[in-house]
Amino acid sequence: MINSPYIRKPASVQSVMLQVLLALVPGIVAYVWFFGAGILVQLAIASAAALAGEAAMLAIRGKPKALFLTDLSAIVTAWLIALTFPPIAPWWLTVTGTLLAVVIVKQLYGGLGQNPFNPAMAAFCLMIVAYPALMSQWPAAGQLDFKTQLDLIFGGARQVDAITGATPLDALRTALRSAASPESELHGLRASQLMDGPAFGALGGTGGEWVALGYLLGGLWLIQRRIITWHIPAAFCGALFVTAGLLWGLRPEGFASPLFHLASGGAMLGAFFILTDPVSGATTARGKLLFAAGAAVLTYVIRVFGAYPDGIAFATLLMNILVPIIDMKTQAPVFGHKKD
Amino acid sequence: MLRKLFKFHGGVKPQTNKERSTTAPIAPVPLPDRLVIPLHQSVGGHPRPLVQPGDRVFKGQRIGAADGNLSSAVHASTSGIVRDVLPAVMPHTSGLTTLSVVIEPDGEDRWGELERINVRAATPDELRDYLRDAGVVGLGGAVFPSHLKLKPGKEGRLDTLVINGAECEPFITCDDMLMRERAADMLKGISAMRHMLQAREVLIGIEDNKPEALAAVQAAITASGEQGIEALSIPTRYPAGGAKQLIRVLTGIEVPHGRRSTDFGVQCFNVGTAYSIHDALEHGRPLLSRVVTVAGNVDTPRNYDVLIGTPMDHVVRLAGAHPDTDRYIMGGPMMGVRMPAFDVPVVKATNCILVGSPALFPPPPPEMPCIRCGECAKACPADLAPFEMYWFSRAKNFGKTQEYHLFDCIECGCCSFVCPSHIPLVDYFRFSKSEIWAREREKEAADTARERFEFKNLRQEREKQEKAEKLAAKAAATREKVAGEAAPPGATPTAAKPTGGDAKRALIEAAMEKARQQKAQIAPKNTDASTPGVQAEMAAIDARRAALEQPTEPPPPAGQA
Numbered sequence: 046m047i048n049s050p051y052i053r054k055p056a057s058v059q060s061v062m063l064q065v066l067l068a069l070v071p072g073i074v075a076y077v078w079f080f081g082a083g084i085l086v087q088l089a090i091a092s093a094a095a096l097a098g099e100a101a102m103l104a105i106r107g108k109p110k111a112l113f114l115t116d117l118s119a120i121v122t123a124w125l126i127a128l129t130f131p132p133i134a135p136w137w138l139t140v141t142g143t144l145l146a147v148v149i150v151k152q153l154y155g156g157l158g159q160n161p162f163n164p165a166m167a168a169f170c171l172m173i174v175a176y177p178a179l180m181s182q183w184p185a186a187g188q189l190d191f192k193t194q195l196d197l198i199f200g201g202a203r204q205v206d207a208i209t210g211a212t213p214l215d216a217l218r219t220a221l222r223s224a225a226s227p228e229s230e231l232h233g234l235r236a237s238q239l240m241d242g243p244a245f246g247a248l249g250g251t252g253g254e255w256v257a258l259g260y261l262l263g264g265l266w267l268i269q270r271r272i273i274t275w276h277i278p279a280a281f282c283g284a285l286f287v288t289a290g291l292l293w294g295l296r297p298e299g300f301a302s303p304l305f306h307l308a309s310g311g312a313m314l315g316a317f318f319i320l321t322d323p324v325s326g327a328t329t330a331r332g333k334l335l336f337a338a339g340a341a342v343l344t345y346v347i348r349v350f351g352a353y354p355d356g357i358a359f360a361t362l363l364m365n366i367l368v369p370i371i372d373m374k375t376q377a378p379v380f381g382h383k384k385d
Numbered sequence: 386m387l388r389k390l391f392k393f394h395g396g397v398k399p400q401t402n403k404e405r406s407t408t409a410p411i412a413p414v415p416l417p418d419r420l421v422i423p424l425h426q427s428v429g430g431h432p433r434p435l436v437q438p439g440d441r442v443f444k445g446q447r448i449g450a451a452d453g454n455l456s457s458a459v460h461a462s463t464s465g466i467v468r469d470v471l472p473a474v475m476p477h478t479s480g481l482t483t484l485s486v487v488i489e490p491d492g493e494d495r496w497g498e499l500e501r502i503n504v505r506a507a508t509p510d511e512l513r514d515y516l517r518d519a520g521v522v523g524l525g526g527a528v529f530p531s532h533l534k535l536k537p538g539k540e541g542r543l544d545t546l547v548i549n550g551a552e553c554e555p556f557i558t559c560d561d562m563l564m565r566e567r568a569a570d571m572l573k574g575i576s577a578m579r580h581m582l583q584a585r586e587v588l589i590g591i592e593d594n595k596p597e598a599l600a601a602v603q604a605a606i607t608a609s610g611e612q613g614i615e616a617l618s619i620p621t622r623y624p625a626g627g628a629k630q631l632i633r634v635l636t637g638i639e640v641p642h643g644r645r646s647t648d649f650g651v652q653c654f655n656v657g658t659a660y661s662i663h664d665a666l667e668h669g670r671p672l673l674s675r676v677v678t679v680a681g682n683v684d685t686p687r688n689y690d691v692l693i694g695t696p697m698d699h700v701v702r703l704a705g706a707h708p709d710t711d712r713y714i715m716g717g718p719m720m721g722v723r724m725p726a727f728d729v730p731v732v733k734a735t736n737c738i739l740v741g742s743p744a745l746f747p748p749p750p751p752e753m754p755c756i757r758c759g760e761c762a763k764a765c766p767a768d769l770a771p772f773e774m775y776w777f778s779r780a781k782n783f784g785k786t787q788e789y790h791l792f793d794c795i796e797c798g799c800c801s802f803v804c805p806s807h808i809p810l811v812d813y814f815r816f817s818k819s820e821i822w823a824r825e826r827e828k829e830a831a832d833t834a835r836e837r838f839e840f841k842n843l844r845q846e847r848e849k850q851e852k853a854e855k856l857a858a859k860a861a862a863t864r865e866k867v868a869g870e871a872a873p874p875g876a877t878p879t880a881a882k883p884t885g886g887d888a889k890r891a892l893i894e895a896a897m898e899k900a901r902q903q904k905a906q907i908a909p910k911n912t913d914a915s916t917p918g919v920q921a922e923m924a925a926i927d928a929r930r931a932a933l934e935q936p937t938e939p940p941p942p943a944g945q946a
Binding site: 046048049050051052053054056057058060067109112116118147155156157158159172180274277324329330372376377379380383 | 393394398400422478502544555629633637639640641642644681705718719720721722723741746747750751753754755756757758759760762766767768769770772773789790793798799803804805806807809811912
């Protein structure tokens with residue numbers, strides 16, 4: 046028996062996920078432009094692994110395969126993994142990470158809609174703890190041609206240390222630490238001087254800042270399409286800007302500018318695509334602000350004082366843990382119970 | 386003058402589908418072969434039948450008397466012969482039956498002597514009783530007896546009388562057409578209500594997709610010359626026609642769940658109700674017919690003036706239902722209810738017969754898991770978090786659903802409408818509400834049964850005691866008699882008196898004991914749900930009271946209590 050309402054808006058999980066994928070395209074285009082087509086290979090590897098893992102788990106769990114494989118949620122996870130892992134990560138690293146995300150973090154918790162943690166970020170954290178070296182090697186913009194990238198991905202010669210460096214975030218932190226020690230040749234140099242190298246662009250890393258701009262554009266489109274709300278991106282960027290701005294304002298020689306933090310690493314991807322995952326994120330308006338602001342402060346702390354190249358992944362998982370209580374405590378007053 | 390309008394949270398904008406049924410005027414319907422008039426057509430008590438099979442009735446004759454004040458009378462919609470008074474299938478999804486009067490029209494449509502009332506001379510109470518007996522109920526769909534709403538709040542006057550001409554449900558245009566064609570009479574009804582409520586101002590809210598209706602009402606206001614009454618165009622957004630949402634839009638006031646709007650100086654009536662009130666007060670005509678939209682899977686969607694009790698398919702035939710019709714929905718596509726049969730009668734609540742087909746209202750795509758996207762919360766006009774209530778409903782954690790304000794849900798359907806996972810959210814909430822009600826009823830039944838059982842025990846104990854005492858008294862009397870006969874006459878008073886006194890004292894003591902027990906046990910203990918602290922306090926109070934009721938024992942020192 047079908048009860049009212051008898052009409053429905055033409056909306057589906059599939060169309061939501063498809064729009065998220067489309068919104069990632071500008072960032073991916075910039076990524077390919079600056080860092081080569083290797084990322085496309087990674088996207089393909091991750092997508093295939095995600096669908097395979099999802100299909101196997103759906104079969105084991107006795108769930109309708111056609112319905113869930115076409116909802117595109119596994120592809121979104123796969124793309125986020127490919128875009129946050131190093132573009133020259135060996136294929137098995139991408140596959141293992143994706144399977145962990147889809148099989149353990151998503152399906153074992155009950156599949157679509159049931160996972161308390163962001164699958165892509167959980168995979169990132171697991172892999173960076175397990176393979177810190179492989180997860181920390183990033184080529185500079187234009188450094189590697191497509192053939193070399195393919196060799197690296199599919200297990201050709203891995204002289205990674207010789208040909209790749211760290212992310213600009215990592216590089217700056219290392220440089221700042223050296224600058225603090227009297228023995229170093231960098232001693233006494235200011236952050237702005239340390240960022241004078243070819244790895245750094247106008248705001249963030251060379252090339253990377255354009256990728257971030259692509260994510261920003263895609264994210265704004267998602268807000269315009271009402272797929273996500275402004276709360277999480279605004280609170281994340283705002284809190285990151287304020288936190289970074291405070292320390293930078295106090296000691297500009299020792300800390301990078303807030304704009305550098307916004308334009309570097311996964312800040313834009315995190316703000317518009319990762320923290321906005323509705324399943325593992327906060328859902329109330331005030332909750333979203335708290336959730337994203339908390340993630341921003343944690344991201345900054347891990348970036349600047351921690352040992353990992355970026356802090357988004359750990360910050361996301363830590364805030365995921367707090368989501369149930371954030372949501373519970375931030376329920377908005379209902380009709381007729383508001384204090385005007 | 387531009388008045389500031391307010392916004393309500395959420396809402397949706399489904400396709401309105403109102404154009405086709407507004408091209409032709411409201412049409413009459415030929416008399417059907419038989420009318421089936423359910424006696425229970427309003428919120429409240431079931432009216433008692435006043436007629437028997439075989440009775441001749443005239444048009445407007447009362448056939449069901451209001452049962453108490455929260456009830457409303459029912460009338461014969463045309464003249465004819467009562468063929469039956471029996472339970473008939475009612476226009477409700479359940480397919481349950483309700484006591485109905487079956488009338489075979491004689492074709493004369495003859496009015497009888499109508500009770501008239503002098504509106505100027507009558508007291509407000511007389512007017513209210515008159516409207517109750519005229520069967521006037523809210524025609525917006527809730528069918529709440531109107532006379533009960535025509536009482537001003539505690540202050541004796543109302544600030545704003547809100548008239549609902551929003552008509553936000555897709556397909557439905559009965560209020561639109563009524564405003565276009567009968568604005569002047571509707572306005573007279575509004576004036577009468579305003580007088581009864583002593584309302585300072587009247588605001589008529591009409592969605593901006595009905596410019597003709599708005600113009601007609603505004604013209605009628607100008608023509609009447611009445612001051613302090615305004616027809617306002619409000620943004621078209623479902624459910625702007627929900628009473629609470631409309632009050633919010635026009636006055637900015639949010640009436641919380643479970644509170645009366647008159648406490649906030651506002652009362653709300655539907656435009657159709659206003660017209661019926663005019664008809665009753667001015668012409669003495671009870672509520673016998675209403676405007677009904679026939680729309681959906683038909684050739685010519687249109688509005689009809691339909692006698693209450695007319696079988697739905699009789700009306701739909703006029704509009705030409707398509708062959709693939711598989712259901713009638715009473716109401717609109719957002720909140721309407723599916724009819725159990727095609728020939729159920731039109732009742733006072735029938736604003737629209739929406740003719741459905743699998744092509745027009747296809748079954749929803751397969752249900753997916755909730756992804757917590759929050760679309761439902763964005764769309765909820767009651768500011769609820771439907772996806773949270775959904776989790777708790779699924780888990781049958783009904784306490785939690787109530788913490789998330791389940792009973793503030795007005796079942797408007799916005800959440801189900803927008804859900805990308807196609808979850809029938811409203812169904813989950815209906816389920817939870819009915820489960821909670823069922824549990825409350827069960828608990829009440831259990832409490833009643835326990836009380837009855839305890840009372841029975843008490844009564845049996847008392848009867849046993851009384852019997853024993855009677856026997857004892859009888860035995861004593863017999864003994865006395867025997868002793869009196871045996872003993873010398875001088876000794877009788879001294880020997881007999883103590884015996885008689887003892888028996889009497891025993892009786893009195895037994896009665897007092899009985900009263901004490903009754904007092905202690907019959908008083909209902911609705912304290913199970915209290916916190917331990919409160920229960921301890923109550924126990925202490927009980928102890929004190931018990932002590933006071935036993936004057937033979939010294940009262941305990943205050944410290945003990």
